[in-house]
Amino acid sequence: MAENRRGLGRGLSALLGDVAETEAAAAPAEGRTREARGVQEIPIDLIHRNPDQPRRTFGDVELIELTESIREKGVLQPILLRPSPKTDGEYEVVAGERRWRAAQMAGLNAMPAVVRELDDLQVLEIAIVENVQRADLNPIEEGLGFKALMDRFGRTQEAIAQAVGKSRSHIANTLRLLQLPVEVQDHVMHGRLSAGHARAIATAENAAALADRIVEQGLSVREAEALARKGAEKSKASGPRKSSGSGKTTDTMALENDLSEVLGLDVSISDRGGAGELTISYTTLEQLDDLCRRLTRAG
Template sequence: MNPGRETTPKRLGRGLSALFGEAAAPATPAASAPPAGEGGTAMAAAQTVPIAALEPSPFQPRAAIDRERLDELVASIAANGVLQPLLVRPHPTLPGRYQIIAGERRWRAAQAVPLHEVPVLVRDLDDRTAAAASLVENLQRADLNPMEEAEGYRRLAETEGLDHAEIGRLIGRSRSHVANTLRLLNLPLVVQTHLREGRLTAGHARALLAARDPGMLADRVIREGLSVRQTEALAQQRALADRPRRRVSADPADPNTEALARDLSETLGLRVTIRFDGRRGEVRIAYDDLDQLDGLVALLQRAGG
């Protein structure tokens, strides 16, 4: 199974676009239409620096570079040069050196050509902005798998003390998206590996969070090629089936109401209370945690659909 990567809207990093020189005019006609793999950012006023003076950023969220895509970029740069400058910042401790915030792949491809200098945009960024800019650049290019994205958010939370809402504002994502992505770090390592290697999408993984045994269920999802919706349904069924049966409360004077409450409790695996005063009534369903609530909502949505 290879479900493919989920697409994300390219509205990321509002407030960071100026870092990439997006408002500047192209330096040459060719720069307005870069070849595949070079990205679409316009060429801004840049300076050239020796390749040897550059080093990867400590905030790079991408763990690995796709070899095939890198080879394509080497061929493009060999034919056309580096059309889009790298975004760098001065090294915080080594004068005359720079850390790459965006463009590590271009830097590596230029070395393979080989080139001795590359164009760069130098920005004096603090650690927080550098980490956010690196995340945004990779997310816009769809270069990160879900686990790399989650680890990037965790780095911002731990090193900069940011909460989910602050991370979302910094990179142009919602608080709930950041929170849900960070939850992927709670999955077993075997499921995280499936995510890193593209056998599962983030949607599958979020559904597996509700399962009692995510690793076993992940194997079934991959083996049977289940969709995200099918995975959600299966995980919720498993979660509800694993819940202990709850005591039923109902109006003892009405055996029919009591029987109905008991049937609902058996179906849902949750404590159900039905009250009726002769004119109106109410049905209460009690849950102990958010996983139970998620399971209940999923069942109601399927029933309503």
């Protein structure tokens, strides 16, 4: 297998394929059992969820459907585990928590799994990759996963984009959703608003009120954008307004958001009548190097 196919962006199926190649390359295809492919039957009561699993919500309907399928046909695809970092002889789910939950509901005593030695960073990246590729995460869960990779492991937006197979602008836009009021994030988390709706009102002074109105009236993303523009025009007509929390005008905050999206870093603007300061914050030297490369290329 070519080296350039071994990135995290391939997802769980490729990881399981690596196990098969490594442990069963010499076995005839027709004679390969689950054990030969590195798949074990692990007692369910020895398996525990990953506390850092980015997915926080599991749909009841799809979980019930999967439970019925497992009762009828069993678990067709093994889950990925690692030895528990806390308890010897037990395991932690890396990928496949929904199947593990459904197997418990189906009354199984054991289920097929592949066990790999993985550190915390690998576990988080694999969990995010699998969920993103299968579209299992809502945008807020996705953003929280990306933020954890940056805060805990110093990953840049560029590195995350390569790992999950998304554009850097997608990573930046998803992270911006975490700056929304909690009420708006809750709408997105539960599917009442799309990420497009949330981005449309991201810089609005009354984002929470706009979100409620969008949900109540069932407005489209385009209608939400028009609603946000109308509110911004009214705000301009009545003069610059201060944000109650930061003391900045909405125009200043919008510019901060735009620069943050482009640079992939936190940006703060302090304006005093047309003069002031622009502050770009970084948390790792890797981020600083990336910023220097961008500014050098721009020059």
